[in-house]
Amino acid sequence: MISKALCERVLKRAASTGADYAELFAENTLNHSIEMVGGKVDAINDNVIAGAAIRVYKGLRSVMASTVDTSEEGLMRCAQRVADALGEGKAEIAIHLSEQVIANIHPVLDAPSSVANRRKVDILRAASNAAKEYDEAVRQVTGRFLDVDHNILIASTDGVYAQDRQIRTRLAVSAVAEMNGQTQTGSCSPGRRMGMEMFDGLIDPAAVGREAARQAVVMAGAGYCPAGVMPVAIENGFGGVIFHEACGHSLEASSVAYNASQFCGKLGQKIASDKVTAIDDGTIPNAWGSINIDDEGTPSRRRVLIEKGVLKTYMIDKFNGRRMGMESTASSRRESYSYTPTSRMTNTYIAAGEDRNEDIIASIEYGLYAKKMGGGSVNPVTGEFNFAVDEGYIVRNGRICEPVRGASLVGKGSEIIQKIDMVGTDMDMGQGMCGSSSGSIPTNVGQPLIRVSSITVGGR
Amino acid sequence: MTFEEFKNAVIAEARQRGIEDYELYYAQYDAISVEAFRHEISEFSTGIEGGVCFRCAVGGHMGYASTEELSPDGAAALVRRAAENAVTLESDETPLLVAGGQTYEAHKPEEYPLPDAAGLVRTVLEMQDMMLGSDPAVLDNSQSGAYVSANTVAICNSRGLDLKHTSRSAALMAMPIVGDGQEMSNAYEMKRGDFAKIDRAEVIAKAVKKAKDSLGGGVPATGAMPVVFSPEAMSSLLGTFSQAFSSEMAQKGLSALRGKEGQTVAGANVTLVDDPFFEGSAMMPFDDEGSPTHKKNVIENGRLVTLLYNLQTAAKAGKATTGNGAKAGYASKVGVRPFVMYLAPGEKTEEELLKEAGNGVYINMLGGLHAGANPISGDFSLQSGGFLIEDGKKAAPVKSFTVAGNFFTMLNAIRDIASNLEPPRGGGSTGFTSPSVLVDGLTVAGK
Incomplete structure (x- = not known):
C-alpha cells in the first residue's frame, strides 16, 4: 500500500491550487464469484480492481480524478489533474497525516x-x-x-491515514x-x-x-394478487426494504444537502408514527452492511435516525455536510475508487416494538401478508417509492389464507411511515445490494413484522 | 506498463504454460463529468479506467480472469488464475474462439467535436443559468450536468484475431425540480451529440414540462383499462424483458421463449429488431467475442424468427452466431445481449393512439423494473406515473399507481404502435427504444 510520506506529497500536489481539503482513496480488491447452473459449475468471474482516486474540495465545489496507475508518477499526475481542474490559486493548507489504528470490529477467520x-x-x-x-x-x-x-487506504488533509480490509x-x-x-x-x-x-x-x-x-x-401454485388499497403486514428480514426505500434514501445527505428530499428541514419534528424507531448502524459485528471506517476514513458508528417518530439525524458525508453545516456521521460510501463517494446506508432497520405477531395478523380483516419482499426504488425528491412482494398471502378475518403472486406496493414515503401502526418484537435483517450514484454497495435492511394500515397493492 | 507490454507478458506466460488457445479483451473508459448546483459547479470528476480480461482453454474448458493491475506480476497471476478457474468448470461448453480474417460491416459512427474540460464547465453553467431562469416553477435546487466519454474495446487471440474499436460521445443533462408551494416534482432529460447543435432550450423545456406535468397528480381508479405507454416507458419494459430473447437464457431453461423459434409469439403488428448500427449508437462492427455484427429481425410480424446467439449457444443449437456475444463488463463471461433493440414503428401519431384508447391511462414513468418485473415468467407489477386518458385526450396527471400484466401476453395484446421512434437515450453499445404503444388487458391499481 501507499506510504504515508507519498500520501503527503500527493495531497500537497492536489491542494497546490487552493483547495481547502484533499483526499486520496486507494484500493485493491479481489472480486470472485462461481456460478452453478443445473448442478454444474458454469462460470467463474475473477477480477482484480486496483486504482486510486484523488478528490479536493474548495468551499462547496468538489473535484475528483481517478486512475489505475498507482505508481508514484501515476498518483502525482492524477493529483496534478485535480489541481489543474480546480483552478489557479495558491496552496492554503498544511498537511500532517497521523496513522489511525482502526479497531477491527468485524474479524474474519478464514479469508x-x-x-x-x-x-x-x-x-x-x-x-x-x-x-x-x-x-x-x-x-x-x-x-x-x-x-x-x-482493501482500502484513505489519506486526507483532515489528518486521516487509515486502512481497512x-x-x-x-x-x-x-x-x-x-x-x-x-x-x-x-x-x-x-x-x-x-x-x-x-x-x-x-x-x-x-x-x-x-x-x-x-x-x-x-x-x-399461487394465483394473482388482487389490486387495491388495503392493510398489509410485512414480515421481518428483507421486509425492511420498506423503510430503506420509503424513508432511508430521503435521509441521505446526497438528497438533503440539495434541498431535494421530502424530509428537508424536519430535524426534531415528528415524521413517523410513535411506533417507529429507526436505526442505521455500521458497527454490528460481521453484518453485511458493516464497516470499520467509512470511505472518507471516519470510524463507523450507530445512528438513531428516528426515535418514536421524531427525526433525530440525517446520514451525512464530509462533502455534503459542508453544505448542510453539519458533521459527518460516518456515512460516506462508494462501490470503488472510480465512483465519487456520497452518503449511503449501512445496516438500516426499524427497531423491535411491543406488538405480538399473532395480534398483528389477527387485526387484519382483509389484506395482504407480505412474507418475502423483493427489491424496490424511490425518488427522494417526491418520496414516491415501490417495492415488489416476492411471496404474499391474502389475510381474511385475521387469518393467513392462500398465496398470491405478482404484487407490488407503492406509495409516498412521508405518508407511509405515518401509517406503520403496529410493530412486532422479533427484528431480523436481510441482505441487499443498494444502487445509487456512488455505485452498488452492500446494505442490510431489517425490521420486525409490521403493519401498514393502508397502502396501494399493485396486482390484477 | 502499457497494454501492449502487458499483452506481450501475458502471452509469454501463457506459452510457457503450454496454453495454446487464449484471448485478451481490453476495455478502456475515459470520461469527464460535470454537475452544477445553484450557479456553481458542484462536482467535477475525471477518470481513466480499464482492465484486461484473459481467457484460455485448459482441460477442455475456457477459464477467465481479469485485472486492472498492468504489471509483470499481474500478468503472471492473471494466467495462473484463469488456468485454475478453467479446471473448476463443469459445464458441457467447449472452448471456442473467433478466427482472424473475418469481414466486418463498416458503419462510421457519427463524429462531432468533443468539448474539453473547460468547455464542459462553461456549457453546464450556461445551461444551469438558462434552466433556473426558464420558468417561475423551477426551484433553485435544480441541477444540470454534462459528460464526455470515450470507450475503447480491443480483442486479440491465438487464432489471429486483432480488433479495436473506439466510440466517443458527449451529452447534456437537465434535472429540474419544480414546485407549486404544495409539493415538489422532478424530471430528467438528456441529449447526446454536438454541443454546438443541441438546442439547450428545448432540452430544458422538455424536462421542465415533464416535471410540471406531474405536479398535483391524483390517483386513478383501480381496474382493467386501455394503456398507452410512452416511448420511454415501453423502452424500459423492452429492456427488462429482453433477456427472454437470449439463447443462453433459453438453453438454461430461464426463458419462456425456449423452443418457440419459428412460432407465432406476438400479434401480427409486432416486429422486433436488433440493430448494432442504429443511428447514434456505438456502431460496434464486432461483438465481445470478435464476431461480425449485423441487423436482424428477432420477431417479424408476430413470428419469432430467431433468438440471439453467441458462438457457444449457436454451436449448442447447431446454428451460426447472430453476433450477439456480449460481456456485462470486461471481467464477465461472454453471454448474450442485443445491441439496439427496438419495436418497429407503425403509421399513427401518439395523438391518434390516445384517440383510439378513448378512456384509460397514459404511462410515461415506470419504476422498480429490477424488482417488480420477472423476466422469466413475464409477470410485472410496476410503479407508474402519467396521465388519465379521457375522451381520447391526455387529461389530469396521475401517479402512485401500478400497472400489472404479463409481457408475453402483452405482445399479443398490442392494439396499435405509433410512428414516434427515437434513438435510445443511453450512450453505450446496448440500448432499447420503442414508439408509443396502445395495449389492452392490463390492470391498473390506484384508489
Missing part, C-alpha cells in the same frame, strides 16, 4: 480469497442439490458463491418451479462481512437451497 475453488464449489453444490431435490416441480436451479476482499461472503440460490404451465421463481441469498466461517453453523447451504425452492413451488 475466501485464499481458499481453493473446490471448497466453494462443494458449498454451492450442497445448496443446489437441496433445491433440486426439494420438489419435483423444481425445473432449474442456479446458484452463485460470491466473495470480495476489498473488508471481506464479504455471500451464497445466492435461485430456483425455478413449474406447475400447470405456470413458471415462478424463488430465491435466498444470505451474506455476511465474514469469511468461510459463515458456513460453520451460521448458514446451512442446504437450507438456503430449500428456502429458494420452497418459495418457487409456493408461488408456482
Whole structure:
C-alpha cells in the first residue's frame, strides 16, 4: 500500500491550487464469484480492481480524478489533474497525516480469497442439490458463491491515514418451479462481512437451497394478487426494504444537502408514527452492511435516525455536510475508487416494538401478508417509492389464507411511515445490494413484522 | 506498463504454460463529468479506467480472469488464475474462439467535436443559468450536468484475431425540480451529440414540462383499462424483458421463449429488431467475442424468427452466431445481449393512439423494473406515473399507481404502435427504444 510520506506529497500536489481539503482513496480488491447452473459449475468471474482516486474540495465545489496507475508518477499526475481542474490559486493548507489504528470490529477467520475453488464449489453444490431435490416441480436451479476482499487506504488533509480490509461472503440460490404451465421463481441469498466461517453453523447451504425452492413451488401454485388499497403486514428480514426505500434514501445527505428530499428541514419534528424507531448502524459485528471506517476514513458508528417518530439525524458525508453545516456521521460510501463517494446506508432497520405477531395478523380483516419482499426504488425528491412482494398471502378475518403472486406496493414515503401502526418484537435483517450514484454497495435492511394500515397493492 | 507490454507478458506466460488457445479483451473508459448546483459547479470528476480480461482453454474448458493491475506480476497471476478457474468448470461448453480474417460491416459512427474540460464547465453553467431562469416553477435546487466519454474495446487471440474499436460521445443533462408551494416534482432529460447543435432550450423545456406535468397528480381508479405507454416507458419494459430473447437464457431453461423459434409469439403488428448500427449508437462492427455484427429481425410480424446467439449457444443449437456475444463488463463471461433493440414503428401519431384508447391511462414513468418485473415468467407489477386518458385526450396527471400484466401476453395484446421512434437515450453499445404503444388487458391499481 501507499506510504504515508507519498500520501503527503500527493495531497500537497492536489491542494497546490487552493483547495481547502484533499483526499486520496486507494484500493485493491479481489472480486470472485462461481456460478452453478443445473448442478454444474458454469462460470467463474475473477477480477482484480486496483486504482486510486484523488478528490479536493474548495468551499462547496468538489473535484475528483481517478486512475489505475498507482505508481508514484501515476498518483502525482492524477493529483496534478485535480489541481489543474480546480483552478489557479495558491496552496492554503498544511498537511500532517497521523496513522489511525482502526479497531477491527468485524474479524474474519478464514479469508475466501485464499481458499481453493473446490471448497466453494462443494458449498454451492450442497445448496443446489437441496433445491433440486426439494420438489419435483423444481425445473432449474442456479446458484452463485460470491466473495470480495476489498482493501482500502484513505489519506486526507483532515489528518486521516487509515486502512481497512473488508471481506464479504455471500451464497445466492435461485430456483425455478413449474406447475400447470405456470413458471415462478424463488430465491435466498444470505451474506455476511465474514469469511468461510459463515458456513460453520451460521448458514446451512442446504437450507438456503430449500428456502429458494420452497418459495418457487409456493408461488408456482399461487394465483394473482388482487389490486387495491388495503392493510398489509410485512414480515421481518428483507421486509425492511420498506423503510430503506420509503424513508432511508430521503435521509441521505446526497438528497438533503440539495434541498431535494421530502424530509428537508424536519430535524426534531415528528415524521413517523410513535411506533417507529429507526436505526442505521455500521458497527454490528460481521453484518453485511458493516464497516470499520467509512470511505472518507471516519470510524463507523450507530445512528438513531428516528426515535418514536421524531427525526433525530440525517446520514451525512464530509462533502455534503459542508453544505448542510453539519458533521459527518460516518456515512460516506462508494462501490470503488472510480465512483465519487456520497452518503449511503449501512445496516438500516426499524427497531423491535411491543406488538405480538399473532395480534398483528389477527387485526387484519382483509389484506395482504407480505412474507418475502423483493427489491424496490424511490425518488427522494417526491418520496414516491415501490417495492415488489416476492411471496404474499391474502389475510381474511385475521387469518393467513392462500398465496398470491405478482404484487407490488407503492406509495409516498412521508405518508407511509405515518401509517406503520403496529410493530412486532422479533427484528431480523436481510441482505441487499443498494444502487445509487456512488455505485452498488452492500446494505442490510431489517425490521420486525409490521403493519401498514393502508397502502396501494399493485396486482390484477 | 502499457497494454501492449502487458499483452506481450501475458502471452509469454501463457506459452510457457503450454496454453495454446487464449484471448485478451481490453476495455478502456475515459470520461469527464460535470454537475452544477445553484450557479456553481458542484462536482467535477475525471477518470481513466480499464482492465484486461484473459481467457484460455485448459482441460477442455475456457477459464477467465481479469485485472486492472498492468504489471509483470499481474500478468503472471492473471494466467495462473484463469488456468485454475478453467479446471473448476463443469459445464458441457467447449472452448471456442473467433478466427482472424473475418469481414466486418463498416458503419462510421457519427463524429462531432468533443468539448474539453473547460468547455464542459462553461456549457453546464450556461445551461444551469438558462434552466433556473426558464420558468417561475423551477426551484433553485435544480441541477444540470454534462459528460464526455470515450470507450475503447480491443480483442486479440491465438487464432489471429486483432480488433479495436473506439466510440466517443458527449451529452447534456437537465434535472429540474419544480414546485407549486404544495409539493415538489422532478424530471430528467438528456441529449447526446454536438454541443454546438443541441438546442439547450428545448432540452430544458422538455424536462421542465415533464416535471410540471406531474405536479398535483391524483390517483386513478383501480381496474382493467386501455394503456398507452410512452416511448420511454415501453423502452424500459423492452429492456427488462429482453433477456427472454437470449439463447443462453433459453438453453438454461430461464426463458419462456425456449423452443418457440419459428412460432407465432406476438400479434401480427409486432416486429422486433436488433440493430448494432442504429443511428447514434456505438456502431460496434464486432461483438465481445470478435464476431461480425449485423441487423436482424428477432420477431417479424408476430413470428419469432430467431433468438440471439453467441458462438457457444449457436454451436449448442447447431446454428451460426447472430453476433450477439456480449460481456456485462470486461471481467464477465461472454453471454448474450442485443445491441439496439427496438419495436418497429407503425403509421399513427401518439395523438391518434390516445384517440383510439378513448378512456384509460397514459404511462410515461415506470419504476422498480429490477424488482417488480420477472423476466422469466413475464409477470410485472410496476410503479407508474402519467396521465388519465379521457375522451381520447391526455387529461389530469396521475401517479402512485401500478400497472400489472404479463409481457408475453402483452405482445399479443398490442392494439396499435405509433410512428414516434427515437434513438435510445443511453450512450453505450446496448440500448432499447420503442414508439408509443396502445395495449389492452392490463390492470391498473390506484384508489
